[in-house]
Amino acid sequence: MTNTLNKELNVFIDKVKDNHGGEKFMIETHGCQMNEHDSDKIKWLMESMGFVSTEDEKEADYIIINTCSVRHSAEDKVIGRLGRLKHLKKTKKDLRVGVCGCMMQRKVSRDFVLEKFPFVDLIFGTNNIYRLPQLILASDEDNDVHVEIEESYSNLDNKLRTNITNNQSAYINIMYGCNNFCTYCIVPYTRGREVSRELEDILDEAKALVEDGVKEIILLGQNVNSYGKSLDNPISFAELLRALHEIEGLERINYMTSHPKDISDDLINCYKDLPKLANYLHLPVQSGSNRVLKLMNRHYTREDYFEIIDKVRKIRPDIALSTDIMVGFPDETEEDFLDTLDLVKRVEYDNAFTFLYSKREGTRAYDMENQIPKEVKSERFNRLLETVYGIQNKKNQKLVGTEQMVLIEGQSKNNPEKMTGRTDTFKLVHMPYDESKIGTMVKVRIQSANTFSLEGDLIDIEK
Ligand code: SAH
Numbered sequence: 015m016t017n018t019l020n021k022e023l024n025v026f027i028d029k030v031k032d033n034h035g036g037e038k039f040m041i042e043t044h045g046c047q048m049n050e051h052d053s054d055k056i057k058w059l060m061e062s063m064g065f066v067s068t069e070d071e072k073e074a075d076y077i078i079i080n081t082c083s084v085r086h087s088a089e090d091k092v093i094g095r096l097g098r099l100k101h102l103k104k105t106k107k108d109l110r111v112g113v114c115g116c117m118m119q120r121k122v123s124r125d126f127v128l129e130k131f132p133f134v135d136l137i138f139g140t141n142n143i144y145r146l147p148q149l150i151l152a153s154d155e156d157n158d159v160h161v162e163i164e165e166s167y168s169n170l171d172n173k174l175r176t177n178i179t180n181n182q183s184a185y186i187n188i189m190y191g192c193n194n195f196c197t198y199c200i201v202p203y204t205r206g207r208e209v210s211r212e213l214e215d216i217l218d219e220a221k222a223l224v225e226d227g228v229k230e231i232i233l234l235g236q237n238v239n240s241y242g243k244s245l246d247n248p249i250s251f252a253e254l255l256r257a258l259h260e261i262e263g264l265e266r267i268n269y270m271t272s273h274p275k276d277i278s279d280d281l282i283n284c285y286k287d288l289p290k291l292a293n294y295l296h297l298p299v300q301s302g303s304n305r306v307l308k309l310m311n312r313h314y315t316r317e318d319y320f321e322i323i324d325k326v327r328k329i330r331p332d333i334a335l336s337t338d339i340m341v342g343f344p345d346e347t348e349e350d351f352l353d354t355l356d357l358v359k360r361v362e363y364d365n366a367f368t369f370l371y372s373k374r375e376g377t378r379a380y381d382m383e384n385q386i387p388k389e390v391k392s393e394r395f396n397r398l399l400e401t402v403y404g405i406q407n408k409k410n411q412k413l414v415g416t417e418q419m420v421l422i423e424g425q426s427k428n429n430p431e432k433m434t435g436r437t438d439t440f441k442l443v444h445m446p447y448d449e450s451k452i453g454t455m456v457k458v459r460i461q462s463a464n465t466f467s468l469e470g471d472l473i474d475i476e477k
């Protein structure tokens with residue numbers, strides 16, 4: 015893909031290349047798709063600077079950890095990892111360690127890392143990935159830690175690209191940050207206020223990706239439904255989808271995440287008008303109790319949620335639905351939890367991401383009364399999981415014998431004789447390996463199913 019970085023950045027890239035060309039780097043990614051996509055940008059930037067990617071920490075000259083703050087456990091994982099890196103750094107004096115991502119956007123976590131892990135060389139945030147070349151150059155001069163954080167998103171970041179080789183599907187950021195302030199959530203404090211990218215920038219990026227062979231685009235934002243409201247020439251998310259749909263060669267459009275409070279009829283109608291829009295909707299519900307939804311500051315009721323699902327299913331009866339659900343929010347009673355279980359059973363999700371509520375300092379729920387004891391949370395969590403998996407398995411079994419269009423992703427990691435892909439409903443399918451089909455859309459007959467994936471055989475006509 016063409017390098018659209020501005021001239022100044024290219025100068026720094028070239029300087030780093032002179033100093034480091036051929037050295038090895040490794041990136042470890044925690045957290046959500048936003049972070050995965052950011053890591054792809056970092057990888058692209060590192061490769062532009064002449065570094066070569068490795069999976070082996072022993073041969074890496076640079077190790078970059080892209081962190082997540084969403085739950086306590088996510089931060090703990092990073093802290094554990096940094097503890098282990100301390101030993102590696104002792105045996106490998108020249109190793110450079112960089113820490114970036116959401117944890118670094120949070121002052122308490124950043125200060126903790128600075129204090130406990132003084133061997134860290136580079137610290138940068140989610141809004142200034144493009145400063146990495148300058149940070150590397152600064153770090154060449156001494157052994158101090160170099161820290162650069164930008165509170166809010168800078169437009170320059172728009173220019174960062176990712177490498178597309180053999181990738182059939184690609185992420186595009188359509189917006190950054192979040193204004194919703196759900197009372198449990200740290201994201202508005204790490205990713206900052208909501209900013210939408212210009213329509214033209216998004217379309218240009220999408221066209222360039224499709225020219226590079228990408229078949230599916232996954233639009234990323236914390237709340238894609240409010241895309242475009244703050245632009246000088248405001249535009250809706252539905253209008254963005256319609257514009258993307260026109261791109262020739264693009265076969266599938268997916269997006270995440272949408273907020274139930276902002277789903278418009280215009281967006282729902284896109285499921286009627288836009289055949290490229292995947293038959294899949296991820297719509298986080300968080301709780302099935304109106305009382306808890308209010309405490310969470312979610313601005314919808316379970317009745318509103320059912321209404322959206324009904325409308326969408328009227329248009330696409332076989333659409334796959336997934337969600338995020340949290341148990342153990344402060345003051346959640348057994349009755350509230352039963353409301354959640356009831357909602358899950360009524361909606362019949364194809365997939366649900368389930369979480370134990372985790373207290374995040376700085377959020378409004380942190381100081382709420384009646385925090386739920388760990389044992390109660392875990393017990394509810396297990397009941398939820400059992401329900402979710404039961405439904406998931408039943409829905410997957412129904413697909414046995416059907417034909418599905420599958421976008422092939424590549425060789426299976428666990429079994430080299432198989433390849434994997436995703437249906438239009440985002441279900442994982444394993445099929446016999448056929449190298450010539452990688453990156454293409456193929457017809458598959460589903461032969462068997464379990465809770466997490468499907469098995470199928472190619473019917474063998476490329477779409
Ligand atoms: N913007 C997305 C969610 C991003 S965070 C949305 O609104 O849907 C991904 C998921 O993590 C959330 O949907 C929520 O279920 C979960 N989550 C966020 N904060 C949490 C916390 N403090 N404890 C447990 N789970 C949390």
Ligand code: SF4
Nearest residue numbers: 192194195196199201
């Ligand atoms: Fe967090 Fe709510 Fe924003 Fe999602 S919408 S990122 S849960 S504050």
Ligand code: F3S
Nearest residue numbers: 045046082083084116
């Ligand atoms: Fe994502 Fe974690 Fe940040 S969920 S937005 S990487 S806090």
